Amino acid sequence: MFRQLYLSVLLACLLTPSLAFPSYGGHDNKGVKVKFPEPQQYTGPMKIPDRHHPYKAPGPNDKRGPCPALNTLANHGYLPRNGIASAGEIVQASGEAFNLGYNFSVAVSSLAVLSCGNILLDKVSIGGEHRLVPALPGKIDGTPGGLSKHGRFEGDVSMTRLDAVHGDPAVFQPEMYKDLLKFVDQYGDGDIVTPEVFAEYRFKIYNDRLNDNPVLTWHQGRLGFSYGEAGFILNLFRNSETGNLTRQDMTQFFVEERFPENWYRKETPFEFDDIRMAVDALEESHPVRPGKKDVNGMYVVDTPETSPFLGTVCGTYYDLLVPNIAGVLLETKGQLKKNVDTYLDGMFQLFEPYGCPRLYPEGPAEL
Ligand code: HEM
Ligand SMILES: *[C@@H]1O[C@H](CO)[C@@H](O)[C@H](O)[C@H]1NC(C)=O
Ligand SMILES: *[C@@H]1O[C@H](CO)[C@@H](O)[C@H](O)[C@H]1NC(C)=O
Secondary structure, three states: HHHHHHHHHHHHHOOOOOOOOOOOOOOOHHHHHHHHHHOOOOOOOOOEOOOOOOOOOOOOOOEEEOOHHHHHHHHHOOOOOOEEOOHHHHHHHHHHOOOOOOHHHHHHHHHHHHHHOOOOOOOEEEOOOOOOOOHHHHHHOOOOOOOOEEEOOOOOOOOOOOOHOOOOOOOOHHHHHHHHHHHHHOOEEEOEEEEHHHHHHHHHHHHHHHHHHOOEEEEEHHHHHHHHHHHHHHHHHOOOOOOOHHHHHHHHHHOOOOOEEEOOOOOOOEEHHHHHHHHHHHHHHHOOOEEEEHHHHHHHHOOOOOOOHHHHHHHHHHHOOOOOOOOHHOEEEEHHHHHHHHHHHHHHHHHHHHHOOOOOEEOOOOO
């Protein structure tokens, strides 16, 4: 059986030159055209999951990673259960089940494939590496690490995951979550998780990592995601039928990665402006500064000289794209280049209304 497989693979390689000698970006490069779904027609509240999306625990080969929401979507089949998805599938699933705003999800899903997926095949792993998400032809940007890979998307100062320097940053940490529940005891309203819980807990995690991560990297884009994700918990894990997020429901999302019983998605789409307001509100009582530890372990805060557009919306766009995504992607051709451009459009459309200039990747490629 293995011998037969081996022979047919060998034959396929001999007979298909493009397989044996992939040329990057050439016209003979097969690929998949990126396609985003239409925005949802109905954007009101809705019971989730529907009967077509039952919970099933992931199997041993199914990928799961650092995002509790994407893991939940895969456990219910809103995303492919193997954890390998296209950008369009992520937009569809997060809109349908969480009412995440369309423009925001197009931008962040584009960033996901650009940063750690296969752009030619329009695929990204919500966990680690997978054979369905191979390197680009010529391996011009390394082997896609998926969302679990530290650096481009996954980053430091997470709420329920370790910083990469301390362990696998994709794995849920029950001890960190227990700490979060102590903040619910202290700052919540009984079993209801209030914004004060996350204003305090986020600041605590930031201070902990300032103290114990000697290679802390926390620039503006990552800072925004860090606080945005706390805003997601408060606003998108909340049950719109009761109006509240309970500690039990939050635990169900983080521990079982499963929708709670009788759960309703948010009553209106959660748009970029809503996310920005949530971030500002959480940060208000304890302001924090983006920056990075230097070789001596000193936290050096970013300045407008080192970080263009610092402190403006365009600074987030700059930080996530320009130093972060491989510049070599601009030198591609054919379907690969078309997909690169589609994803870059997907990011720009979110920031264009704020007057940001169109920006392009200049970052180093992965090895
Ligand atoms: C739409 C595309 C999305 C992508 C590509 C994505 C990706 C990610 C990634 C890579 C992380 C890890 C970041 C880190 O802490 O280092 C993360 C964290 C997180 N995501 Fe998502 N996410 C998406 C949507 C959502 C949605 C819709 C929600 C909520 C309903 C959500 C909730 C969270 C939360 C709460 C965390 C933080 C976990 C922690 O700090 O321990 N995400 N996401
Ligand atoms: C989303 O983008 C479209 C097209 O650029 C724009 O017309 C619309 O106002 C945006 N929606 C939101 C909520 O920003
Ligand atoms: C949330 O829970 C509290 C306490 O049970 C309740 O008084 C309130 O009406 C609920 N809804 C909202 C939107 O806060």
